Amino acid sequence: MSNLNGHADLHLHTNRSDGHYSPKELIDLVRSHSLRAVALVDHDDISGVQEAIDYASQFGIEVISGVELSVNYLHYDLHILAYCFDHQNLQLVDHLKMIRVERLKRARKIVEKLNKMGIPISFDSVMRKAGAGSVGRPHIASVLLDEGHVYSFQDAFNRFLGDGKPANIDKYRLDIQTTIGIVRTAGGICSIAHPGLQLGQEDLLFLIKAGVQGIEVIHPAHGEEQVRSYRQLAQTYGLVETGGSDFHGGKKGDEVLGKYFIPYPAVERLKESARLLGYSQNV
Numbered sequence: 001m002s003n004l005n006g007h008a009d010l011h012l013h014t015n016r017s018d019g020h021y022s023p024k025e026l027i028d029l030v031r032s033h034s035l036r037a038v039a040l041v042d043h044d045d046i047s048g049v050q051e052a053i054d055y056a057s058q059f060g061i062e063v064i065s066g067v068e069l070s071v072n073y074l075h076y077d078l079h080i081l082a083y084c085f086d087h088q089n090l091q092l093v094d095h096l097k098m099i100r101v102e103r104l105k106r107a108r109k110i111v112e113k114l115n116k117m118g119i120p121i122s123f124d125s126v127m128r129k130a131g132a133g134s135v136g137r138p139h140i141a142s143v144l145l146d147e148g149h150v151y152s153f154q155d156a157f158n159r160f161l162g163d164g165k166p167a168n169i170d171k172y173r174l175d176i177q178t179t180i181g182i183v184r185t186a187g188g189i190c191s192i193a194h195p196g197l198q199l200g201q202e203d204l205l206f207l208i209k210a211g212v213q214g215i216e217v218i219h220p221a222h223g224e225e226q227v228r229s230y231r232q233l234a235q236t237y238g239l240v241e242t243g244g245s246d247f248h249g250g251k252k253g254d255e256v257l258g259k260y261f262i263p264y265p266a267v268e269r270l271k272e273s274a275r276l277l278g279y280s281q282n283v
Helices: 023-032 049-057 090-116 123-130 137-146 153-161 176-185 201-210 224-237 264-276
Strands: 007-012 037-040 062-064 066-073 076-083 189-192 214-218 240-243
Touching (some): 007 023, 007 076, 007 240, 007 264, 023 037, 023 049, 037 049, 062 264, 066 176, 090 123, 090 137, 090 176, 137 153, 176 189, 176 201, 189 240, 189 264, 224 240, 240 264
Parallel strands (some): 007 037, 037 062, 214 240
Antiparallel strands (some): 066 076, 076 189
């Protein structure tokens, strides 16, 4: 453990959702930054958690079980980070299987809309791009870029795939209370993801009353004033502070890894909150 720096990044994505690297490749990258603890939070997918735990253990790196869940809030897509849950809990596993099926349906409908607009990409190409991962709009954007239908990855969202754009289909999402209930049943903790991207003070207070137990304080999108504000909110309401780089790699960039992190004592507080619910993977 002497080569590890006491930092933790609890917001990492792999190719099991919209990240570029496999769980093992990501752990190898993490090693180069000497992080003590990490969490893979792939979108609605936990298939890489055990692989990461097993591989990282030989290097003394702690992997916290994690996932980034989409919930319905005021008719838009809100992201909730879940941590320290039993990743073999049947209710959670079944819920994510259902989400995976809905993701497949959505991706197929988006491709059909694009085809009707005269853009001849195939669903098979999208699925090859997704590989073992949970298919989503980023995979469709990558195919559009690869086949020359857009100028850039972001151009795909700006013209076709973003919310309100002509090829988009709304994502299937549960409400916040149901989502928190599923995570708690698995012994986990829910934290508000990157609040600085879309949430105001009233939204945050609503989510705290709904039962979230943490807030992502450190994120590349948060300025110093926002960090102070979210840290004060956490202290006022007894929330666990989480944070990380929101690392994806590839077209979404490698440069944030190792620059956004939380101190390891924050991880210990996160695990202690899970212990109070009667489960932690680390005890």
